[in-house]
Amino acid sequence: AEQTAISPKKLEKKLKSSKKLENVAVKGKVTDVCDKKGCWLTVETDDNEKFFVKMKDYAFFVPTALKGKNIVLEGSAETKIISVDEQKHYAEDAKKSQAEINAITKxxxxxxxxxxGIKVVN
Known part of the structure; x- marks a missing residue:
């Protein structure tokens, strides 16, 4: 699947025209993993864009050891409006400082x- 992985920049362009994409593969570097049970992670791409990944139906969890690794993710992508409450919730999960949490206002x-599916490539 690695050769079909697209950059999140391309993903973003594609999502402009359709709200949801099925069966896409994206390549990036893991910057954050949920401490609690590896139920989500943040991936950073070549152009320093970050995006948020959840595991489908919590069917599998990712080890926190994935932090800093390059991975290829397979799944579906969509654009969503994330509420202030939800953003704060994830910021708390990620052990962000109170100042960072307070900075979330919109x-x-x-x-x-x-x-x-997740494949580690390095």
């Missing part, structure tokens, strides 16, 4: 990726 549009 909903933001985000690419949400729901992964059904």
């Amino acid at each position: 909903p933001q549009e985000e690419i949400r990726f729901v992964a059904n």
Whole structure:
């Protein structure tokens, strides 16, 4: 699947025209993993864009050891408006400082990726 992986920049362009994409593969570097049970992670791409990944139906969890690794994710992507409450919730999960949490004041549009497979490439 690696050769079909697209950059999140391309993903973003594609999502402009359709709200949801099925069966896409994206390549990036893991910057954050949920401490609790590896139920989500943040991936950073070549152009320093970050996006948020959840595991499909919580069917599998990712080890926190994935942090810093390059991975290829397979799954579906969509654009979503994330509420202030939800953003704060994730910021708390990620152990962000109170100042960072307080700085969240408006909903933001985000690419949400729901992964059904992850492959480490380095």
